[in-house]
Amino acid sequence: MGEVLVVTSGKGGVGKTTTTANIGTGLSLLGKKVVLIDTDIGLRNLDVVLGLENRIVYDLVDVIEGACRTKQALIKDKRFDGLYLLPAAQTRDKSAVNPEQMLNLCEELKEEYDYILIDCPAGIEQGFKNAIAGADKAIVVTTPEVSAVRDADRIIGLLEANEVRAPKLIVNRVRPDMVKRGDMMSINDIIDILAIDLVGVVPDDENIIVSTNRGEPAVADNKSLAGQAYRNITKRIMGEDIPLLDLESSQGFISKVKRIFKL
């Protein structure tokens, strides 16, 4: 019996889709069978982040409406064994799916796959309600900015109100240099405010843009620091106790960066 995780944030542009793509790919690299579902109907993007945009035949709405079998719509990633994508429909809107249908789909997929990761759209409307309907657990993505943390707090409240218990936090795009000089909230500041458990910290890393350009998730790139952060998050999701990446001791960080660029 698999587990359904929803990746959500409230605010747009904090890295939900990138996070979903990397954790999903990371889980498949560790031998798990994973389905990624893009629930951002009308604004799908998980397909391009994964580099699978040219292989879409059917989508989430086709599955919900019974226009195809679930298996037919799942795109098998040929680079990563065990990784499948169920893309969102691009020409429909959120009202094409309801929470009950999403719940049924999640229950069906849990029978056969180890992890079902749901990429939630921004906002707290219908799309959010659909995305969380079948979720066992939630991962809340935020960045060290006032607006993103505020929205994360709202989302945490809504998850609890909808009985998705004990959400876990990812702080994305951390800049250790700015934290050090007091111009960016630290991880502890954010945890202090949101009062939820941390599952990982991802540094702001140019490699993410490069890997999105190429459609190759950074988690598979051993030279990327963000990729390392995602590998650690993946292991924590599987229950391993992995210490946080040392971003703040500047020596360690700079020498790591130097090593990356000299290689």
Added chain:
Amino acid sequence: MLFDLLNFGKKKASKDIAKERLKLVLIHDRANVSPQFLEMVKGEIIKVIQNYMDIDEGALDIQLTKTESEDGENYVPALVANIPIKKVKDSGK
């Protein structure tokens, strides 16, 4: 320029400003997440107070707001209740 130099040592780190602003805005946001919350608090308070005095339930006003902390450096959340009393019951004396 001179003003900037004089203030240089006192300037608050921007992350502390961010944290402070966030804490305040979240007090209000969190209260809004469940509108039933204040109603529940209100109901319980009425129950307790009615044991001792008659109050004007219709004019009762309860708000979640902020107040300066004792050291005067920060703001902290505060529950402010305005409860008009009609009559104090004899048993309370």
